[in-house]
Amino acid sequence: MKYSHSALYCAIVAVLVSGPASAADADAEPSQALDTINVTATKRETPLQKTPVAISAISADTLDKQRVMTVADITTLVPGFSATTQGDHGVITLSMRGIGNDSAKTEYADPEVALFVDGVYTPRAEAAAGLLLDLESAEVLRGPQGTLWGRNSTVGAVNFQTAKPELGNLYGYAKLEFGNYAHIGARAAINVPVSETFAFRVALAQEQHDGYVDFQSPDGQLPSLEAQQAAYLASGGTLATFKPIDVGLFVTRGEKYNAQDQSAARISSLWTPNENFTWNLSFEYFRDRGTPNANLMQQPRAGQEFWSSLVDTAPYLDRNAYALRSRMDYVVNDGVMLSYIAGASKFDGRSDYDQDSGVLVPTSFATGATYQNDRTNYSNYESQSHELNLRSTGENAVDWIVGLYYAGEDNKIRFDIPLFNGTSQGTVAWQGSFIQPKQTVDSYAGFGQATWHLSDAWRLTAGARYTRDRKENIGGRGWGWAYNPDVPQIPITPGVQPGPENGFGLGAAGINDGRYSANKPTWLLRFDGDLSEKAFVYASVSTGYKSGGLQDGGVPYKGETLTNYEVGAKFTFLDRRLTWNNALYYEDFKNFQLAAPITFVDGSRGLGFSNVQGSTKVSGFESELTANLGDADRVSLVFSTLFQKKLGTLRYAGSNDYGGLPPCPPESGIGNCLDVSGNDLAHAPDVSLTLVYEHLFRLSGGGTLTPRISAHYESESWLSPFNLGDGDKQDAYARGDFSLRYSPAEARWWCGLYVNNVSDEKVRTNAGRTAIGNGAFLYVSQYQAPRTFGVNFGVDF
Known part of the structure; x- marks a missing residue:
């Protein structure tokens, strides 16, 4: 608490010493107009208010004030955008306009929301958990971006623009933060000009906090020795094979679940040997030694705290990610530019996860509960991407861009x-x-787009992309228990190769070798224009595409396609002190891919993919308003609503995360399943609303004090396509964040305090359940962080 007291003291003293602002100070204030924001949604820089795409642009200043650390932190600032956490892989998965894939977290699955950093595609969901380091802006494009952005941008794309080196200026910044749960955060960057043609920039970050989830003690929860013996005998065991429960199997100390320990570093360079050529090159490293997020019982056992778990698998997470990104721009002549955007990345990770979640307490060493350790022994992903595009520049009757693209992956x-x-x-x-x-992925594409200026006010755009995807699984095997009682029954160890000869009783249950290939065109047709200097409108029809692939057993699944019909309007009022942007859309989704861990009829297990038949239909409205009210108040409003969010036809949907599903017909090939046809989409609230308000107190000494309130509301939403009831739902909720920042006059430092999730709301991001007999279930979920608070400091130099 001493940090909070010190920050509050800093703010109060600043007010008392400085006093109210004078009239002279007020007269000296700059224009109240909102800054002009430029975006790159059309692969060329255009003003946000004149860009015919539903796009949210979040500046570096907003990212700083909102304390954005990962992509999940920006979701409340974007209409129809949500993020979920997935425990066993410790990843963040994204949904937009109700469409997403919670299982887009393995070497098989791809996301529907594509992530880009400086225009370079980031294929793996694990990267979404990385620290967002030294950003210039974040652009979130809603709706399919299949023509210009291409790969897996089925329902949208997120492009993070990192801060680039600048010529001629030596400057930098540093930030430090302390908070509850032993939180320490540090960020710094420096820009160094070396010559008139070369500069580099170095950025560093470290974020860490203790785990939110306490360990439950097995003392007082385990049955007596006599009760253990009785339970074991009742299950068919004998006294000769009976063993007392070893309390040492339960974890009671060490790193807790939901801890953070992440580091990142980037070095970037800018070289401009002449006025026609520019080369931006960066290398980035990300390190994660935190812990996965735990599944918590929605209703804890009597006497146990909510943020706690009976843990029998210690949390472990070890990740490293490396990324090299390059962009070369060459001015061919006054009207043409050639660009080459390329990147290569490598990711490796290991983890241990308590998948049984401590839901049940064992009645003996072999009855009453389950022990399940989801263990990633290794995961290695290597990827590369290359885009070469040629585009027009300046003012033309027709603006055009053509390009070639390749993306490849090699995963194990x-x-x-x-x-x-x-x-x-x-x-x-x-x-x-x-x-x-x-497992390899090769994706090739060619694309082109042209905008014809029909007049000074009206434009017609057409674009197309042709994609060819190939995927191959070489040597993949799913080894499963062969139910041989003569084999010693001990957990398989990481260093042992499965097989009949190794003593673990595993047989090759699935042979995954196979090949997949598909071709698909996507296209865009759009009409936009200026009704006046203050009003801009557009209407578009566009398509998106995500390839199919191979699932366990080498069985292919189909690619998915989306057709989006959209109209939008963007307004600028009150001498550019207010902007109001709106979009109305209807989406028709074909072959929507749902994936989940399943049990097959023969008892083997694997990750199964299902294509939803018919049309999955989504329609909705989005609105963003930003205004400077007077010379001291700023307000932002983000609103979205869904009119329609129904799945098509899928009779056999299964998931091992949901125990107690009814038996499936033999022809389905799945042991247990449910008909989810016509169900509501997951993570798709009918209404979501975010209101951000800040007031600038100008102090007589020239300093400023700025309180900022961010409030977010969502109506109830399902957490899975099963729509199983209250345990599978997040109820309507509202949560708020608060911050206060003091900046002294003519100084280059600031200090402040923050409180996130002020009311300590328990917001679920996923769900699962365990059957306990007689039609009863115990539900678990992962949750957004509890209330956190702290102080922060910053300096520019």
Whole structure:
């Protein structure tokens, strides 16, 4: 608490010493007009208010004030945008306008919302959990971006623009933050001009806090020795094989779940040897030694705290990511520019995760509960992308761009699941090892787009892209328990290669070798124009596409397509002190891909993909308003509503995360499933609203004090396509964040305080359930962070 008191003291003293602002100070204030924001949604720089795309542009200043650390932190600032956390891989998955894929977290699955950094595609969902370091802006494009942005931007794309080096100026900044849960954050950057043609920039970040989830003690929860014996005998065991429950199997100390320990560094350079050529090159490293987010019981056992769990698998996370990004721009002549945007990345990660979530307490060493450790022994992803485009510049009767694109991946993973009855010393319920030594992805595309200026006020745009995708699975095997009681029943160890000869009783349940290929055109037709200097309108029809692929067993699944019909209007009022942007859309989704871990009819397990038949239809309205009210008040309003959000036809939807689903017909190939046809989409509230308000107190000494309030509301939403009831739902909620910042006059430092999730709301981001008999279930969920608070300081130099 001493940090909070010190920041509050700093703010109060500033007010008392400085006093109210004078009339002379007020007269000296600059224009109250909003800054002109330029975006790159059309692969050329255009003003936001004249860009015919539903796009949210978040500046570096807003990112700083909102304390944006990961992509999940910007979702409340964008209409129809949401992020969920997925525990066993510790990743963030994204949904937009109700469409997303919670299982886009393996070597098989791709996201519907594409992530780009400086225009370079980032293919793996794990990257979304990385720190957002030294950004210039974040652009979130809503609706399919299949023509210009292409790969997997089915329902939208997010492009982070990093801060670039500048010639001629030596400057930098540093920030430091302290908070509850032993939070420490530090960020710094420096821009160094070396010559008239070369400069570089270095940025660093470290964010860490203790875990939010406490360990429950097994003392007082485990049954007596006599009760353990009785339970074991009732299950068919004998006293000769009975073992008391070993309390040492439960984790009671060490790193807790939901902890953060992340570091990032980037060095970037700018070289402009002449006025026609510019080369931006950067290398980035990201390190994660935190812990995964735990699944928590929605209703804790009596006597247990909400933020706690009975843990039998210690949390572990070890990730490293490397990225090289390059952009070369060459002015061919006064009207043409050639650009080459390329990137290469490498990711490796390992993790251990308590998938059983401590929901049930064992009644003996082999009964009453389950032990499940979801263990990623290794995951290695290597990717590259290349885009070469040629485009017109300046004022033309026709603006055009043509380009070629290639993206490739080479991925491998081993994922083990020991699943035991009772405890890890119990009997095998099932265990398996999924080993994918090589999965490759190759995607080729050519694209073009042209905008014809029909007059000074009206424009017609047409664009097309042709994509060819190839995927290959080489040597992939799913090893599963062969139900051999003669084999010693112990959890499989990471260093052992599965097979009949190794003593773990695993057989090759799935052979995943296979090839997939598909071709698909996507296109755009758009009409836009200026009704006046203050009003801009557009109407468009566009398509998006995400390729299919291969699932466990080498079985292919289909690619998905989306057609989006949209009209939009952007207004600028009150001498540019107010902007109001709106979009009305209707989306028709074909072959929407749903993925989940499933159990097949023969008892084997794997990740299954299903294509929703018919049309999945989504329609809605989005609105963003930003205004400077007077010379001291700024308000932003973000609103979205969905009119329609229904799945098409899918009779056999299964998921091992949802125990107790009814048996499936044999022809489905799935052990348990549910008909989800016509159900509501997950993570798709009918209404979401964010209001941000800040007031600038100008002090007589020239300093400023700025309180900022951010309030977010969402109506209820389902957490899965099963729509199973209250446990599978996030109720309507409202949460707020508060910050206060003091900046002294003629000084280059500031100090402040913050409180996030002021009312300590418990907001679910996913759900799962365990069947406990007689039609009853216990539900678990992951949650947004509890209330956090602290102080921060910054200096510019």
